[in-house]
Amino acid sequence: MSQEALLAARLETVRARIERAARAAGRDPASIRLVAVSKTKPAELIRQAYALGQRDFGENYVQELLRKNKELADLPDLVWHAIGHVQTNKARDVVRVAKMIHTVDSVRLAQELGRRAAAAGVTVDALVQVNVGGEPQKSGCAPADLGEVLAAVEAQPSLRLRGLMTIPPHTDDPAGARPFFLALQRLREEHGGPSRLPELSMGMTHDLEVAIECGATVVRVGSAIFGER
Numbered sequence: 149m150s151q152e153a154l155l156a157a158r159l160e161t162v163r164a165r166i167e168r169a170a171r172a173a174g175r176d177p178a179s180i181r182l183v184a185v186s187k188t189k190p191a192e193l194i195r196q197a198y199a200l201g202q203r204d205f206g207e208n209y210v211q212e213l214l215r216k217n218k219e220l221a222d223l224p225d226l227v228w229h230a231i232g233h234v235q236t237n238k239a240r241d242v243v244r245v246a247k248m249i250h251t252v253d254s255v256r257l258a259q260e261l262g263r264r265a266a267a268a269g270v271t272v273d274a275l276v277q278v279n280v281g282g283e284p285q286k287s288g289c290a291p292a293d294l295g296e297v298l299a300a301v302e303a304q305p306s307l308r309l310r311g312l313m314t315i316p317p318h319t320d321d322p323a324g325a326r327p328f329f330l331a332l333q334r335l336r337e338e339h340g341g342p343s344r345l346p347e348l349s350m351g352m353t354h355d356l357e358v359a360i361e362c363g364a365t366v367v368r369v370g371s372a373i374f375g376e377r
């Protein structure tokens with residue numbers, strides 16, 4: 149099979165998984181956005197996925213995001229999502245390229261992103277990442293600090309608060325992620341519900357069905373689309 153045919157088949161499989169999971173949960177499949185996670189993969193593959201109708205792409209590393217953004221500048225409605233930890237010294241670069249930042253996790257980062265977005269004359273969608281599993285090696289704010297980080301995002305006129313994001317601890321059984329996805333949903337309820345926080349970014353290749361069952365509106369899928377890294 150050619151690389152293009154393989155990509156088309158994989159993308160189709162992921163779309164079918166999303167559709168099936170949404171229907172099983174009694175949800176409209178169109179209410180779930182697929183972000184194709186292209187980290188470490190060449191810009192050419194992104195271009196092929198774009199030709200297959202995919203528009204939202206996620207990158208973890210700011211340098212890589214900037215490079216690919218340049219290489220793909222001719223694709224008019226490609227939407228970049230920054231899904232990796234953002235260091236404050238990268239805030240200026242990331243706001244110029246990303247439409248949505250999934251990983252705001254401190255008051256300081258919210259302030260820096262807001263300042264840089266205002267200076268660049270752009271408005272950026274922001275999700276607050278929560279470390280629901282309390283894993284020391286993972287980024288994300290502690291659930292107890294969520295209120296102040298949300299307020300810090302809302303205090304920035306150039307950031308638009310859209311919701312929450314999480315990466316659960318790894319479990320071999322995808323169902324193991326359920327308590328963490330439900331915890332994110334519960335945090336949303338405690339902090340204003342869907343009117344304040346419409347988006348829940350959760351679910352990856354391994355556990356997207358469980359995430360959709362638990363209310364995900366954005367799933368971030370890499371290896372099922374682009375192959376193993």
Ligand SMILES: *Cc1c(COP(=O)(O)O)cnc(C)c1O
Nearest residue numbers: 185231352353354368369370371
């Ligand atoms: C790499 C990555 C993904 C995609 O992971 P897959 O298991 O390849 O689907 C999703 N979200 C984040 C934050 C990532 O770093």
